[in-house]
Amino acid sequence: MQIPVIRNVLEANEKMADKVRERLSGRDILALNLISSPGAGKTSLLERTLRDLAGKFRMAVIEGDLQTSNDAERVAATGAQAVQINTEGGCHLNSDMVSRALDKLSLDGVDILFIENVGNLVCPVEFDCGEDAKIALLSVAEGDDKPEKYPLLFNLAKAMVLNKIDLLPHVDFDRARARAFAVKLNRSLEIFELSCRSGEGLEAWYRWLEKARAGKMRGRTG
Amino acid sequence: MQIPVIRNVLEANEKMADKVRERLSGRDILALNLISSPGAGKTSLLERTLRDLAGKFRMAVIEGDLQTSNDAERVAATGAQAVQINTEGGCHLNSDMVSRALDKLSLDGVDILFIENVGNLVCPVEFDCGEDAKIALLSVAEGDDKPEKYPLLFNLAKAMVLNKIDLLPHVDFDRARARAFAVKLNRSLEIFELSCRSGEGLEAWYRWLEKARAGKMRGRTG
Numbered sequence: 064m065q066i067p068v069i070r071n072v073l074e075a076n077e078k079m080a081d082k083v084r085e086r087l088s089g090r091d092i093l094a095l096n097l098i099s100s101p102g103a104g105k106t107s108l109l110e111r112t113l114r115d116l117a118g119k120f121r122m123a124v125i126e127g128d129l130q131t132s133n134d135a136e137r138v139a140a141t142g143a144q145a146v147q148i149n150t151e152g153g154c155h156l157n158s159d160m161v162s163r164a165l166d167k168l169s170l171d172g173v174d175i176l177f178i179e180n181v182g183n184l185v186c187p188v189e190f191d192c193g194e195d196a197k198i199a200l201l202s203v204a205e206g207d208d209k210p211e212k213y214p215l216l217f218n219l220a221k222a223m224v225l226n227k228i229d230l231l232p233h234v235d236f237d238r239a240r241a242r243a244f245a246v247k248l249n250r251s252l253e254i255f256e257l258s259c260r261s262g263e264g265l266e267a268w269y270r271w272l273e274k275a276r277a278g279k280m281r282g283r284t285g
Numbered sequence: 286m287q288i289p290v291i292r293n294v295l296e297a298n299e300k301m302a303d304k305v306r307e308r309l310s311g312r313d314i315l316a317l318n319l320i321s322s323p324g325a326g327k328t329s330l331l332e333r334t335l336r337d338l339a340g341k342f343r344m345a346v347i348e349g350d351l352q353t354s355n356d357a358e359r360v361a362a363t364g365a366q367a368v369q370i371n372t373e374g375g376c377h378l379n380s381d382m383v384s385r386a387l388d389k390l391s392l393d394g395v396d397i398l399f400i401e402n403v404g405n406l407v408c409p410v411e412f413d414c415g416e417d418a419k420i421a422l423l424s425v426a427e428g429d430d431k432p433e434k435y436p437l438l439f440n441l442a443k444a445m446v447l448n449k450i451d452l453l454p455h456v457d458f459d460r461a462r463a464r465a466f467a468v469k470l471n472r473s474l475e476i477f478e479l480s481c482r483s484g485e486g487l488e489a490w491y492r493w494l495e496k497a498r499a500g501k502m503r504g505r506t507g
Contacts (some may be wrong), residue, residue: 205322229455
């Protein structure tokens with residue numbers, strides 16, 4: 064009984080995700096779904112990115128949380144458009160929530176849409192939100208075994224951001240081990256080591272965003 | 286359609302959880318369900334506790350992970366009995382998994398059973414595993430807003446372990462803010478600030494375990 068119910072939920076989600084993707088692609092908007100544990104630094108990465116690339120791109124953010132609008136407020140303080148989704152206990156966003164959030168954004172001229180998922184390394188991975196790519200974040204404070212223990216995310220993500228590298232001297236985290244696991248799961252995974260606190264390593268992430276957005280434009284004209 | 290299905294799943298889980306609880310209470314075993322984000326330090330806390338209290342208690346561990354038996358191996362290296370459950374993608378343990386894991390442990394003389402749940406601040410909270418108490422772990426690297434953003438765990442837990450306090454000089458974490466949110470959700474919450482790396486603060490946690498185990502004994506005879 065249980066399996067068909069779950070399958071229907073996932074199928075309905077995928078249909079709506081395709082509609083979201085069409086809607087965004089029609090406007091050349093690159094959509095990125097940020098997934099990580101709670102506290103890995105998704106909002107901090109967005110705050111830095113929105114500020115540092117404000118002159119280059121128009122960006123909008125959909126924030127997902129069980130409760131509070133803290134993250135949407137942090138993001139809006141950078142000047143970017145932000146909408147908060149409260150899942151009220153729900154452990155992941157889905158494409159229907161994203162579709163309804165899009166109705167509350169002004170999409171004219173937007174180049175990049177960031178979807179910050181609920182902090183959870185498991186459930187959000189299964190629900191396509193209509194994004195072009197999933198971005199996995201991992202903080203070095205979480206331990207280097209996380210790609211091995213939560214493989215699906217690292218398998219499906221286009222890029223992995225290894226955040227909080229300023230803490231490396233103070234934690235037992237073997238970068239080579241984390242990278243080796245992640246690459247074993249996904250040979251084409253792009254990896255960025257950075258610190259949102261010190262700013263180290265952000266440039267490579269920004270260059271990748273520019274390339275990804277340019278690729279999205281070519282995808283439309285090509 | 287979806288709500289009745291979920292309700293049935295939760296009801297079935299609670300029935301089995303009560304059976305697990307009876308089975309453990311019949312042997313005076315204190316059962317604690319450890320819940321946190323990935324990488325907050327559940328396994329590290331167990332490694333320290335199992336080593337430091339080995340002379341006082343007989344302890345056993347049920348380890349929950351999507352994949353790998355890394356954590357059961359780490360815990361078994363302390364000399365404690367350990368069983369690994371692999372949920373293969375499942376985002377939480379449930380009472381049926383725990384019941385089957387108990388069949389693989391020798392429960393004779395065991396004083397404390399630790400259940401280390403899947404790293405996830407959301408889903409494990411909803412599924413009673415037959416424990417006497419849920420223990421919430423939070424690492425200071427995750428940010429002081431987590432009790433506010435993931436309230437159900439901190440509302441239901443008997444104790445909160447604030448781990449990795451050795452990192453406090455290197456992160457923006459306001460202890461008073463985290464504690465205030467947590468206590469607002471749960472006035473009787475016991476809070477332990479400690480570092481599994483330096484050992485600081487572990488004594489208070491050990492004293493609480495001794496008291497909780499003594500309380501369990503009285504619960505039987507009283």
